Amino acid sequence: MDIFANLLLGLQTSMSPVNLLYALIGCFLGTAIGVLPGLGPAATIAMLLPATFAMPPVTALIMLAGIFYGAQYGGSTTAILVNLPGETSSVVTALDGHQMARQGKAGRALATAALASFFAGTVCTLLIALFAPPLAEVALKFGPAEYFSLMVLGLIASIVLAHGSILHALGMIVLGLLLGLIGTDVNSGLQRYTFDLPELSDGIGFVIVAMGMFGIGEIVANLQQEASRDVSINEVKGLWPTKEDFRRMVAPTLRGTALGSILGILPGGGAALASFGAYALEKKVSKNRSEFGKGAIEGVAAPESANNxxxxxxxxxMLTLGIPANPVMALMIGAMIIQGIQPGPSVMTEQPALFWGLIVSMWIGNLMLLVLNLPLIGMWVKMITIPYRYLFPMIIVFCAIGVFSLNNAHFDVYLMALFGVIGYVFKKLDCEPAPLLLGFILGPMMEEFLRRALLLSKGDPLVLLTRPISAGMLALALVLLALVLLPSFSVTREEAFQEE
Structure with a gap:
């Protein structure tokens, strides 16, 4: 079967010494980022984008992917040991994981988190290998109208699942779309929104916006919110669940994996939404629901499998349609564009080694994380004690060097600092930067596909409604938009994020 030949190609690609090394680096960095509260994989990937310029595309994507799913592992370590989630997706893990640690079961909780995450990662690697090719084949039949409608649907879905006010999320998307229009118009050759600054004639660099909003902006916000970290658990024993633990964690792990697999595909969804949903589901169906919040192992297995x-x-x-489901995937698309690769279904046919090498590397990375995490618990605990005020100067210098290296231009560094200030202001106003980044990435692509659709239809905008797939996606986008405007949905949504 083709699937086995493709997986063999992916195995050959991902098992090369260079790719294995960078997969290990990505997993290690991701775990470290997950352990340190406040930084996050989005900021880290944004800072490392300039470093990927000199790498082969597949090597760069393997490393960045390792950072992303490695952060899910690392976030659970601090959540369990010190009740301080390194990642948003690990918030619910802290509820029962830290209680287990206080009862002397820290090793069993950490092992449960690692095993559940590894199982989920293995299953999802197989699911991606099975379902990505047929989805890419369907996407190859899309025309410009369908792609435009798909991107509209993705942006509307990101509004539904963004934190905070719906109006704030909508405003951030519009601002992102407008920022994406800055530069020279491809058709007319005229400059727009450049304010007569020659440095803006080619538009604003994706790396500059990402580093400013997620790097500098997050650093300033974290400095203001830094709390003391009381590491009371310095030694972890018994790094293996008991037979009873295994019996109790099987069903929650399966349910968490299934729920996480579904929610992970949704635009704006991903690890955080999956972990909260899995914990809520487990509280309703578990036979041991009275133990939740008091050290139930189900409360660790379900969200950890779901977030991974x-x-x-x-x-x-991201791989099949070129549509980012969350900010990290938007950054991954940015990395592909930087490498000269057009994201979308053509990647699988034009870059099969990259496509399948990245998929197989996910399973190898999960295996690396399983081996890395438990023996290095002592080192991760020491990292938690590093005050953030010692870390942020190094991060800022690294950001400045990375941005300057793009074009050797001081203007880019100043622009990054400006976006850092804007990112901090948005955070204070409870405006999440993720929708802005999605709008910034998708804006130019949406404009290009809309123009192509109108060109082919001789200027008739009804082409978006007369093509069935395009009309169906626009209708779904309208339904989602109407749903979020319902007062009852808005109240439920706000309550969910307040719990987070």
Whole structure:
């Protein structure tokens, strides 16, 4: 079968010494980022984008992917040991994981998190290998109208699943779309929104916006919010679940993997939404629901399997459709564009080694994380004690060097600092930067596909409604938009994010 030949190609690609080394680097960095509260994989990937210029495309993507799913592992370590989630997706893990640690079961909780995550990662690697090719074949039949409608649907879905006010999320998307229009118009050759600054004639670099919003902006916000970290658990024993633990964690792990696999594909979804959903589901169906919040192992297995499944399944729309499901996938698309690769279904046919090498590397990375995490618990605990005020100067210098290296231009560094200030202001106003980044990435692509559709239809905008697939996606986008405007949905949504 083709699937086995493709997986063999992916294995050969991902098992090369260079790719294995960078997969290990990505997994290690991701775990470290997950352990350190406040930084996150989005900021880290944004800072490392300039470093990927000199790498082969597949090597760069393997490393960046390792950072993403490695952060899901690392976030659970601090959540369990010190009740301080390194990642948003690990918030619910802290509820029962830290209680287990206080009862002397820290080793069993950490092992449960690692095993559940590894199982989910293995299953999702197989699911991606099975479902990505047929989805890419369907996407190859898309025309410009369908692609435009698909991107509209993705942006509307990101509004539904963004934090905070719906109006804020909508405003951020519009601002992102407008920022994406800055530069020289491809058709007319005229400059727009450049304010007569020659440095803006080619538009604003994706790396500059990403580093400013997610790097500098997050650093300033974290400095203001830094809390003391009381590491009371310095030694972890018994790094293996008991037979009873295994019996109780099987069903929650399966349910968490299934739920995370579904939610991970949704635009704006991913690991955080999957982990919260899996915990809520487990509280309703578990026979031991009275133990939740008091150290139930189900409360660790379900969200940990779900967040890893959600993180990996978000690669499907990114690889097959060129549509980012979350900010990290938007950054991955940016990395592909930087490498001269057009994201979308053509990647599988034009770059099969990259496509399948990245998929197989996910399973290898999950195996590396399983081997890395438990023996290095002592080192991760020491990292938690590093005050953030010692880390941020190095991060800022690294950001400045990375941005300057893009074009050797001081203007880019100043622009990054400006976006850092804007990112901090948006954070204070409870405006999440993720929708802005999605709009910034998709804006130029949406404009290009809309122009192509109108050109082919001789200027008739009804082409978006007369083509069945395009009309169906626009209708779904309208339904989602109407849903979020319902007062009852808005109240439920706000309550969910307040719990987070």
């Amino acid at each position: 499944a959600g993180a990996q399944m978000s690669f499907i729309p």
